[in-house]
Amino acid sequence: MEQTLEDPPTSAVLLDHCHFSQVIFNSVEKFYVPGGDITCHYTLTQHFIPRRKDWIGIFRVGWKTTREYYTFMWVNLPVDPNNISAKQEVQFKAYYLPKDDEYYQFCYVDQDGVVRGASIPFQFRPENEEDILVVTTQEELETLQSINKNLEQKVKEQKDYWETELLQLKEQNQKVSSENEKMGMRVDQLQAQLSTQETLVQEAQDKTEQLEHLKLENGQLFLSLTEQREHQKKLEQTVEEMKQKEMAAAKKQQELMDENFDLSRRLGENKIISDALQREKERIEKENDLLKKENRRLLSYMGLDLDSLPYQVPTSDQESAEQNPGLVYGNPYSGIQESSSPSLLSIRKCPICESDFADGICDHILEQQQMLTPCLKCPICDKVFPEKEKQIFEDHVFCHSL
Numbered sequence: 081m082e083q084t085l086e087d088p089p090t091s092a093v094l095l096d097h098c099h100f101s102q103v104i105f106n107s108v109e110k111f112y113v114p115g116g117d118i119t120c121h122y123t124l125t126q127h128f129i130p131r132r133k134d135w136i137g138i139f140r141v142g143w144k145t146t147r148e149y150y151t152f153m154w155v156n157l158p159v160d161p162n163n164i165s166a167k168q169e170v171q172f173k174a175y176y177l178p179k180d181d182e183y184y185q186f187c188y189v190d191q192d193g194v195v196r197g198a199s200i201p202f203q204f205r206p207e208n209e210e211d212i213l214v215v216t217t218q219e220e221l222e223t224l225q226s227i228n229k230n231l232e233q234k235v236k237e238q239k240d241y242w243e244t245e246l247l248q249l250k251e252q253n254q255k256v257s258s259e260n261e262k263m264g265m266r267v268d269q270l271q272a273q274l275s276t277q278e279t280l281v282q283e284a285q286d287k288t289e290q291l292e293h294l295k296l297e298n299g300q301l302f303l304s305l306t307e308q309r310e311h312q313k314k315l316e317q318t319v320e321e322m323k324q325k326e327m328a329a330a331k332k333q334q335e336l337m338d339e340n341f342d343l344s345r346r347l348g349e350n351k352i353i354s355d356a357l358q359r360e361k362e363r364i365e366k367e368n369d370l371l372k373k374e375n376r377r378l379l380s381y382m383g384l385d386l387d388s389l390p391y392q393v394p395t396s397d398q399e400s401a402e403q404n405p406g407l408v409y410g411n412p413y414s415g416i417q418e419s420s421s422p423s424l425l426s427i428r429k430c431p432i433c434e435s436d437f438a439d440g441i442c443d444h445i446l447e448q449q450q451m452l453t454p455c456l457k458c459p460i461c462d463k464v465f466p467e468k469e470k471q472i473f474e475d476h477v478f479c480h481s482l
Contacts, residue, residue, distance in 0.1 A: 123167050130157055133154075135152045155170060178204055201235070346482070
């Protein structure tokens with residue numbers, strides 16, 4: 081089956097529901113020469129109105145539905161709509177025509193897929209085949225006679241369908257005539273109603289004037305309603321802005337509450353740290369008092385006074401420094417015990433800058449002792465803590481961040 085770019089509209093309607101007498105095919109040959117174009121001539125009856133999607137197909141004899149077409153061509157609408165009974169034609173190209181010698185026929189199908197007319201059967205074979213003497217067997221002859229009989233039967237059936245369709249058209253014509261008579265009576269009734277309607281129209285005109293007046297009043301009310309709606313819209317916008325401000329205020333309040341809670345928590349933590357530092361301070365002061373008492377006891381035991389105790393720097397006693405390498409400048413107490421010269425207790429000399437000082441410790445010696453002693457220095461206030469007081473040092477630095 082050959083197809084074009086667009087398939088035609090078809091249906092599964094059987095032959096019993098087709099109307100073969102609405103389109104008549106003219107000048108249909110019994111044989112068409114293969115390899116050449118053929119032209120299909122047809123005429124539309126007065127009761128049939130062609131449409132844009134109507135088509136003419138070539139069907140193999142014995143088809144049941146319009147879906148069994150071999151090839152097709154779209155029909156051309158009549159140039160003069162008032163003269164649709166004029167002869168029409170379509171041309172089938174040789175490329176799309178059947179290549180066998182089966183019997184085919186033209187069928188006019190409307191855009192609903194219903195057949196409106198069918199031609200007599202024809203074949204595609206050379207013209208001179210009729211003149212060729214063909215020798216056939218008895219079996220082939222019987223086959224041909226059977227095919228011929230079947231074709232005659234189908235033609236007779238199609239003729240019966242056409243006669244039935246003609247009777248139906250006559251009945252439809254009678255019905256149309258009867259309906260025309262009824263329509264004439266209906267026209268008389270409508271004329272009587274028309275006179276009544278004219279009176280009603282006059283009354284309607286009066287009512288129209290009243291309606292125009294009401295429309296004018298309605299327009300004024302509509303303007304007033306529009307102004308009220310605009311005012312209401314402004315109020316709604318104001319309410320929406322107030323809601324947004326309220327939400328922003330609530331959000332700010334929540335942030336402040338969260339911040340207040342965080343500050344309260346940090347204040348509690350600082351209070352705990354402060355209490356811990358205070359307790360540590362009291363403990364260290366107690367330890368310091370105990371050390372001072374112990375120091376005074378030792379000095380009293382040695383017969384010395386803590387306030388008048390000088391700092392003895394060894395100058396020539398290298399053996400004492402070698403015996404105790406942990407003390408760079410020797411044992412201050414051993415110098416006091418061994419010293420019997422009153423000049424050493426009153427005058428001392430710094431081993432670094434060789435300057436004399438009478439009381440206290442030289443700055444160089446104090447700096448040297450601090451360097452030898454492991455300590456922790458605050459990076460903010462430069463306060464120095466012993467290495468064993470690491471926790472107190474960390475708490476002290478943390479207090480600067482509060």
